[in-house]
Amino acid sequence: MAVKFFGQFLVEKGIVSREALLKAIELQETVNLKFGETALAMELISEADVERVHKAQWSADLQFGDMAVQLGIINETQMHQVLTRQKNSHLYLGEALIQVGALERESLDGYLQEFKVDQSPYVTDKTDIPPGVINQEMWGMLADLTYKMLGRIANLTVRPGQCQLVNHLAPNCLIAAIEITGQLNARYLLSVSAGAREAIARAMLSQESLEGEPQELLDDTIAEFINVVCGNFSAKAAQLGKTVEIEPPQLIQPDAGNVNSATGQKGLLFPFHLADGELIEAAIFINA
Amino acid sequence: MKKVLIVDDSLAVARQLMKIISAGGEFEPVGHAKNGSEAIKMNLELHPDIICMDMNMPGMDGLTALRSLMALDHKVKVVMITSLGGVGDKFTEALKLGAQNVISKPFEPENVLRVLRALQPA
Known part of the structure; x- marks a missing residue:
């Protein structure tokens, strides 16, 4: 689907x-x-x-x-x-x-x-976004798609936290990022803890065990996960009259430190908590 | 067995597709190209019956590669892969350029196999 x-x-x-x-x-x-x-x-x-x-x-x-x-x-x-x-x-x-x-x-x-x-x-629900953010309904829809895809593709039960305004995304085990361009402009990022990355990789590869699998493959499952989220966002946005393009995903390793929003960008952070203390955070740095 | 070349920059997608395709019993994955130019080269070397190719890849993207493949080899059946399912103009462009069908991500294994089985030989 x-x-x-x-x-x-x-x-x-x-x-x-x-x-x-x-x-x-x-x-x-x-x-x-x-x-x-x-x-x-x-x-x-x-x-x-x-x-x-x-x-x-x-x-x-x-x-x-x-x-x-x-x-x-x-x-x-x-x-x-x-x-x-x-x-x-x-x-x-x-x-x-x-x-x-x-x-x-x-x-x-x-x-x-x-x-x-x-x-x-894929019918999305309304997500509360702080006031003053342009195209609120679109970014809320992207956050909601992330939540739904974590359940459908990654088989994860997550509890979404409240959306916050931020100017950076803190490093974790891995961050994957995609540039969204066209009638909506933003950088979408997903930060995952080590356990969350493994859970997503197991689900994406349909494998119980990841023993012996190269880290590159595990990281790639996160890149592919955000590719699917943003691709489906692009499809939904088109249905709502906004044409957007997405660039291929990029991976950012933790030694790169915080990922900061650029000057003029407004940052939204959506935390997703997993039952075992693992954390996934989605951030959207929106161009003004 | 029909030979299938997989074209996707993602190792994870290639792995997923190989599993789905192999499980069907009628198809044999013969290679994995990571972008459009590798796909053109591997098509000449491996002569696959079917190419499953992602639309959105760094380097030469899927639609550009599709245009070249169709110009070079009318026999090969190309099925595009995309997560941009609802974007009708890209879907239509792929069909107009000669793609036989478009498979959406995330994959439904049954759907992937049904699309491949429905391809008629040239």
Whole structure:
């Protein structure tokens, strides 16, 4: 199981072929117009306006409609008219698959239900984040995914502690880090005690004993664990309208000392306590 | 036995996949490449039937390597591996470039084997 989109679920399960999915996506691309294209079709803006909005978007992180309003090209009412037209004419993937003959209409609801069940373990809960942090719900979701993945992938029962504002992450047996870039920018770090690292490695490798296994392999399981957490975060963020990229994970050994947040970054710390006194801490250093 | 080349910078993932693939009885892992350029080289040397390749790797990433592999060898079946499952545009790009399917991480062993079994010979 993993966070995925409906089309991937159907192809992975062998319900539709890759060719049929590509055909349905192609159909969606012709029907589902972007905001600017819809506004053009409604004759609310000109090609020159589209160009102007795109250029303005280079220097400010605003959606097309919001930017067009800010530039005085359209007013709020017109923006809502465009959004309503987009919403009403949107062709969903299930419908597109029916239209290209890849799915029977009668079976769609059943597959949507199966998909919902498949994704239900990844429905995230709200995590309390101190006030004044931008994109709170996104970082809360990342912390909650960490907690859920510790249970699902690493088979660990952990008790989450309260989120704190910090400017560093203290060294432990190992720290793994990933850079998150795009519409959300942060450094995600996971610090693990020796026992926690072994527990994660045993679960990730499906092995009772780690005797004789090189430290590199054990460390790599932590890197892979955060890779999966951040990858699934990226997938969830995309579903919520934020495009983010993740870099390959890096490992930081304890002799490097504290890992400090950079100037201008806000640090959040999420402790996860294990029953036997072992500790896992996730930190997110958010770029302002 | 179909020969499978695993391409992933993570030793842990390679280990997981080797176990899953070997347990199926129909597939034989023949090598492990740690990035896209190693994959291209090992594809020429080992002539695998299937390549299971991570999308996100340091050095040459999976999508760049997929493009090269498809240009060099149309016969090999490539299945991409990703933890970025919900990111539809990457998934679609992989299929458009010629990947046969995409497997999500964390792995479900049954799902991995079902995807590999469903691959048709060229």
